[in-house]
Amino acid sequence: MAQVAQLDTYLAAFTDFARDTAGSPEWLRDLRNSAFARFSSTGFPTLRDEDWRFTSLAPLTRTPFRLARGSAHPFTVSDLVQWRMEGAAARLVFVDGRLEPALSNWAALPRGVTVNGLAKEIAAQPHTLATHFGRYLDIDRDPFAALNTAFAEDGAYIHISRGVVLEQPIHLLFVSTAGSSPAMTHPRNLIVVEDEGQATIIEDYVSHGDSTPAFSNAVTELVAGGSANVQHIMIEREHLQTFNFSTLRIEQARSANVASHSLLLGGALVRNNVHPVLHGQGGECMINGLFIGSARQHLDNYMLVEHASPHCASRQFYNGILDQQAHGVFHGRIVVHKDAQKTDAKQTNRNLLLNDDAQIDTKPQLEIYADDVKCTHGATIGQIEENALFYLRSRGLGEMEARRLLLEAFAGECIERMKPGAAREYTESIVFERLLSVANSVSSAKSGASGQRERNWEEVG
Amino acid sequence: MSLLEIRNLHAEVDGNEILKGIDLTINPGEVHSIMGPNGSGKSTLAQVLSRREAYHVTEGEVLFNGKNLLEMKPEEAAREGVFLAFQYPVEIPGIGNAYFLRSALNAIRTHRGEEELDAMDFIPFYREKMNLLEMDERLMSRSVNEGFSGGEKKRNEILQMAVLEPRLAILDETDSGLDIDALRIVAQGVNAMRSPDRSMLVVTHYQRLLNYIVPDFVHVLVDGRIVRSGGKELAFELEDKGYGGIENAPVTATPVRV
Numbered sequence: 235m236a237q238v239a240q241l242d243t244y245l246a247a248f249t250d251f252a253r254d255t256a257g258s259p260e261w262l263r264d265l266r267n268s269a270f271a272r273f274s275s276t277g278f279p280t281l282r283d284e285d286w287r288f289t290s291l292a293p294l295t296r297t298p299f300r301l302a303r304g305s306a307h308p309f310t311v312s313d314l315v316q317w318r319m320e321g322a323a324a325r326l327v328f329v330d331g332r333l334e335p336a337l338s339n340w341a342a343l344p345r346g347v348t349v350n351g352l353a354k355e356i357a358a359q360p361h362t363l364a365t366h367f368g369r370y371l372d373i374d375r376d377p378f379a380a381l382n383t384a385f386a387e388d389g390a391y392i393h394i395s396r397g398v399v400l401e402q403p404i405h406l407l408f409v410s411t412a413g414s415s416p417a418m419t420h421p422r423n424l425i426v427v428e429d430e431g432q433a434t435i436i437e438d439y440v441s442h443g444d445s446t447p448a449f450s451n452a453v454t455e456l457v458a459g460g461s462a463n464v465q466h467i468m469i470e471r472e473h474l475q476t477f478n479f480s481t482l483r484i485e486q487a488r489s490a491n492v493a494s495h496s497l498l499l500g501g502a503l504v505r506n507n508v509h510p511v512l513h514g515q516g517g518e519c520m521i522n523g524l525f526i527g528s529a530r531q532h533l534d535n536y537m538l539v540e541h542a543s544p545h546c547a548s549r550q551f552y553n554g555i556l557d558q559q560a561h562g563v564f565h566g567r568i569v570v571h572k573d574a575q576k577t578d579a580k581q582t583n584r585n586l587l588l589n590d591d592a593q594i595d596t597k598p599q600l601e602i603y604a605d606d607v608k609c610t611h612g613a614t615i616g617q618i619e620e621n622a623l624f625y626l627r628s629r630g631l632g633e634m635e636a637r638r639l640l641l642e643a644f645a646g647e648c649i650e651r652m653k654p655g656a657a658r659e660y661t662e663s664i665v666f667e668r669l670l671s672v673a674n675s676v677s678s679a680k681s682g683a684s685g686q687r688e689r690n691w692e693e694v695g
Numbered sequence: 696m697s698l699l700e701i702r703n704l705h706a707e708v709d710g711n712e713i714l715k716g717i718d719l720t721i722n723p724g725e726v727h728s729i730m731g732p733n734g735s736g737k738s739t740l741a742q743v744l745s746r747r748e749a750y751h752v753t754e755g756e757v758l759f760n761g762k763n764l765l766e767m768k769p770e771e772a773a774r775e776g777v778f779l780a781f782q783y784p785v786e787i788p789g790i791g792n793a794y795f796l797r798s799a800l801n802a803i804r805t806h807r808g809e810e811e812l813d814a815m816d817f818i819p820f821y822r823e824k825m826n827l828l829e830m831d832e833r834l835m836s837r838s839v840n841e842g843f844s845g846g847e848k849k850r851n852e853i854l855q856m857a858v859l860e861p862r863l864a865i866l867d868e869t870d871s872g873l874d875i876d877a878l879r880i881v882a883q884g885v886n887a888m889r890s891p892d893r894s895m896l897v898v899t900h901y902q903r904l905l906n907y908i909v910p911d912f913v914h915v916l917v918d919g920r921i922v923r924s925g926g927k928e929l930a931f932e933l934e935d936k937g938y939g940g941i942e943n944a945p946v947t948a949t950p951v952r953v
Contacts, residue, residue: 620749625785625839628745629799629855630773630806639798643789643838 240295241277247301247418248384255387259360262367262386269373269383276377285376288563288595289534293503294477299418299449301385302330302410309411309442311337317409317440321656323402324349326390329409331419333388346395347433349404352422355391363391366426370455370485376507378479382453385420389452392424394431396459403434403467403657410450410472412443421452425466429459429487434657435466437480441473441500449477456482458490460514465493465653467661471500471668474529481507488514488543495652497661498525498533499668505534512539512546512574523552524648526668527560527592528675534563541574541604548578553648554585555641556592557672564613567599574604581611586618586644588672638673645669698723698760698894699744699863705754706743713739715919716755721863724891728905729898730930731916732938737898738782740916741867744896745779746772760862773799774806776862780852780869787839792851793821795839796858803859824857828884846877853884864888865896870904882907902934 248270252263278295279286309329314337319325324340326333326349333351340349356363373380390406408421427433439450450472458464470478478501484492496506510519525533539548554562564583585594598611618640626636645665652658699721706714713736721727731737743750744757746769757764764772787795793814801811812820818835825832828850840848849869856864866885870878885895885908897908905913905927913929914921917938923929932940 619785621785622787624747624769625781625787626795626799627769628747628773628779628781629795629859630770630802631799632770632802633768635798635802636770639790639795640787643787646789 243298261364266384269380273380299416302417302419319405319660322405325405327407346398348393350391352391353388370483382420382451386422389422394427394433396428397430399432406437408439410448412446416447418449423454425456427462427464430461432463437468439470445473445475447475452480454482456484458486458492460487461489463491467495469497476501478504484510486512486517489516491518493520496523503532508537513542515543517546520549522651526555528557531560536565539568541570541577544575550581552583557588559591562594564596570602570604572603575606577607579609583613585615641669700758703755706752721894726895726910727912728910735916736919741865778861778864780866782867784840784848786841788841793835845872863894867898902930905930
């Protein structure tokens with residue numbers, strides 16, 4: 235019943251939205267309509283859906299969200315200082331889903347690099363965008379992808395021309411501001427890197443103002459051309475009343491090399507989907523993730539890696555640190571299609587539980603339809619090693635400092651997989667700040683278990 | 696004043712009493728050796744003195760430099776000058792040797808009211824100590840003990856001791872598993888640190904180590920109690936008679952300096 239009532243509020247929001255965006259190109263209006271129809275027919279997933287079995291959406295479906303239209307909270311350039319990234323080639327600031335040109339800066343880009351707001355790009359190039367927009371995302375598989383498409387209006391548009399190498403990262407900052415009532419945004423990004431192009435893009439989700447519940451449902455389509463080299467970083471660090479859903483759909487051509495780094499640090503109920511399809515031969519894809527949860531945070535990492543061509547390699551590395559009553563999910567699925575011979579796929583999930591009440595569900599899945607492949611997966615669940623902690627303390631390091639060092643070392647595995655440079659430094663400082671607060675709270679609360687509990691499994695398929 | 700004063704120390708692990716009334720006094724500059732068969736409580740004594748939380752003291756007291764050691768946390772004991780060379784040094788992936796040791800040294804220096812050392816000052820000092828222990832300098836940038844051989848781990852313990860310059864160094868079976876060359880290097884490193892204001896407690900199962908690190912006093916620990924104390928010649932007696940021959944012999948009340 236709650237769900238039916240809830241769908242009515244989305245219908246009302248969509249009706250208003252369709253009226254306000256009647257001037258959009260016809261292909262986009264059609265796409266939105268069919269996406270909303272799809273969402274209406276399925277509604278939100280439930281625990282009975284295999285892909286959602288560890289994540290209850292009840293708190294989300296219970297909350298009525300209005301569509302954010304413009305910033306609800308006064309917001310100025312000086313508010314941005316705290317999220318400033320040194321050494322970025324461009325910065326786009328989206329406040330409640332809308333590009334704020336006055337806060338953004340993309341003037342100094344080299345030739346062959348286009349960075350723009352998606353709404354502006356649609357207005358300027360209404361037809362060329364349709365070549366890629368919505369072509370890769372599967373709205374039938376995921377109701378959140380359908381919902382995002384129904385409300386798709388603004389976000390980032392990035393285009394790197396053939397052979398252009400952009401060394402400095404592009405920083406996309408999504409700020410949700412507190413309003414008087416819960417609001418939702420559906421940022422939509424399109425990143426196209428042509429053959430032999432190179433770029434690093436950071437999507438950075440932050441909150442500003444009071445902690446009114448907010449629902450952010452972002453989708454990014456990333457198209458990597460032949461031998462393109464792309465690094466994508468997603469950082470979720472919103473406040474603890476946030477529902478953050480995100481999907482990164484990666485389409486890889488021949489010999490393209492893409493790395494996706496997901497860092498889930500904030501938010502109440504968070505789900506990050508990464509879905510690469512290795513379509514051309516010889517492609518390489520690394521999906522790297524770090525999730526750090528405390529309080530009652532729920533952080534769900536879902537990935538589907540599709541090997542559709544021979545001689546491709548994929549790597550998944552996810553490290554989780556969970557304290558207090560936090561709940562983490564690692565749900566990694568690798569599908570090797572019939573023709574994808576010589577696939578080399580590896581999946582690793584390591585978890586540290588800092589408290590007896592913290593929880594992790596880890597579910598690896600391999601579906602292999604080819605017969606000449608190498609696929610491995612493994613997961614470990616453990617605690618901070620008491621031995622290591624005592625060793626550090628016996629040399630004079632304080633308990634909090636010792637914990638912090640051990641947590642940094644564990645999280646550092648993920649950071650080291652990023653390319654050295656401005657984006658990595660920025661990310662590292664955010665992660666270390668988050669860890670400092672975890673190390674502090676752990677040593678004051680002290681987890682009851684001193685004995686070693688470690689479970690792990692490793693399989694080779 | 697004595698550096699370490701242990702009086703009637705009783706301790707248990709998981710409800711089992713391991714130490715059953717230890718009395719031991721160590722003065723500045725003295726090297727004491729504790730010998731004993733497996734399970735006699737040698738390592739437990741070392742762990743209690745370095746303040747491992749799993750070991751519960753049920754009776755007795757321990758004064759270190761006049762302060763109540765049993766009220767200290769491991770890091771507090773370390774900052775006051777207690778150092779334990781581990782029997783099984785711990786591998787810690789992701790934390791660099793040099794970074795770790797400099798952080799530890801700075802925690803101790805801060806406690807002593809001294810200025811912290813930056814990397815520029817620390818590295819030459821660290822390198823000098825590495826050379827003393829004939830350690831490969833490449834180990835400096837590796838993670839703590841990760842991928843070290845058994846001998847490298849033990850040398851790394853003594854290296855840490857040389858850098859941290861404790862008042863009391865407890866060596867817990869530092870000799871076990873070492874070949875004779877490694878043993879010589881380790882002993883050389885330890886002997887270089889002997890000084891009138893530094894004391895050592897050398898815990899060992901075998902007499903071999905004591906040929907290289909010659910103690911002032913030897914104590915025999917059996918079933919949680921010191922059953923004999925004497926000079927270094929006691930170690931040779933043990934070598935001949937074994938622990939069985941010692942257990943029934945009368946306890947010497949006052950150790951005699953040799």
